[in-house]
Amino acid sequence: MAQSFETNAHQLLAAIEQHEVAEADAILTYQELSLSAGDPLVALVMRLILEDEDRHHAVLKRIAIMLRESPGLVHLIAPLNLTEEIAGRARERISAAIVAEHEGADNLARLAHEAGSHADGITSLLLVMLAKDSEKHESMLRFALDRLTPRSV
Numbered sequence: 001m002a003q004s005f006e007t008n009a010h011q012l013l014a015a016i017e018q019h020e021v022a023e024a025d026a027i028l029t030y031q032e033l034s035l036s037a038g039d040p041l042v043a044l045v046m047r048l049i050l051e052d053e054d055r056h057h058a059v060l061k062r063i064a065i066m067l068r069e070s071p072g073l074v075h076l077i078a079p080l081n082l083t084e085e086i087a088g089r090a091r092e093r094i095s096a097a098i099v100a101e102h103e104g105a106d107n108l109a110r111l112a113h114e115a116g117s118h119a120d121g122i123t124s125l126l127l128v129m130l131a132k133d134s135e136k137h138e139s140m141l142r143f144a145l146d147r148l149t150p151r152s153v
Contacts, residue, residue, distance in 0.1 A: 009071035016064050020057065027053050041122045048129070087148045094145045098138055105134035 027050065034046035112127035 009067050013064055013067040013071070016060050016067070020060055020064075023053065023057070041120065044122070045125075048126075082148075084150075087150075091145055091148050094141050094148070098141045098145065101134045101138040101141060105131045105138065108134060 030046045030050050030053065034043050034050065037043050037046065108127050108131035112124045112131060115124040115127055118124065
């Protein structure tokens with residue numbers, strides 16, 4: 001017999017909480033390295049990783065809250081008071097943002113390649129990181145667009 005979604009949600013919650021605990025050691029390491037690496041570029045990289053880890057922690061907390069409050073939740077209810085006019089305008093703006101993020105990611109990746117080993121490669125690394133963020137934003141925008149697109153029944 002297949003497990004219920006609620007059981008899977010509890011397992012997912014446990015795994016997320018376990019991940020948060022496991023990351024604590026890594027965060028301490030990054031903090032220490034940001035202060036003691038002896039190299040300003042390594043310290044910069046460690047601080048950037050710490051900023052990402054803070055964002056990851058916030059997202060994991062939001063997921064955990066959602067799973068605790070509604071473990072059986074399979075689909076969110078439709079947005080309230082969303083007229084087709086409002087949804088249509090939002091879809092247009094989101095579609096334009098998807099194109100912009102995609103083009104931005106491509107441009108940043110090209111610049112990263114062109115930067116080569118500038119500043120021992122840190123410029124290229126940072127540009128690649130920004131390109132990946134733009135790719136992530138594009139995925140998030142595609143989710144939002146899908147959420148606002150009417151489904152045929």
